[in-house]
Amino acid sequence: MTDHLGAAAQEQSRLDGNALAGPLRELFAVDVTVAAGRCAHCGQIGPVAGLLVYAQAPGLVARCPGCEEVVLRIVRGPDCAWLDLTGATSLRIPLAP
Numbered sequence: 001m002t003d004h005l006g007a008a009a010q011e012q013s014r015l016d017g018n019a020l021a022g023p024l025r026e027l028f029a030v031d032v033t034v035a036a037g038r039c040a041h042c043g044q045i046g047p048v049a050g051l052l053v054y055a056q057a058p059g060l061v062a063r064c065p066g067c068e069e070v071v072l073r074i075v076r077g078p079d080c081a082w083l084d085l086t087g088a089t090s091l092r093i094p095l096a097p
């Protein structure tokens with residue numbers, strides 16, 4: 001019973017993805033190359049600027065300098081972009097206090 005009530009309360013406080021607009025706008029308005037990323041494959045942490053970037057693909061493919069697995073991919077279309085961060089478990093983005 002309490003689980004059901006807890007689930008109902010959780011559902012009532014749930015927001016849709018529009019709640020991410022402000023925080024994501026702040027994150028992606030900065031130079032992300034200074035962010036520290038963690039490779040999902042080997043766990044190495046390093047600046048995004050230190051990734052090995054290949055531009056021969058349709059878009060940019062960034063690989064980990066430690067294990068050479070794909071960390072992120074960016075494909076720019078005529079009216080949108082795709083950002084694949086599957087190979088990164090986190091990005092630590094420095095922000096002004």
Ligand SMILES: [Zn+2]
Pocket residue numbers: 039040041042043044064065066067068069
């Ligand atoms: Zn790695």
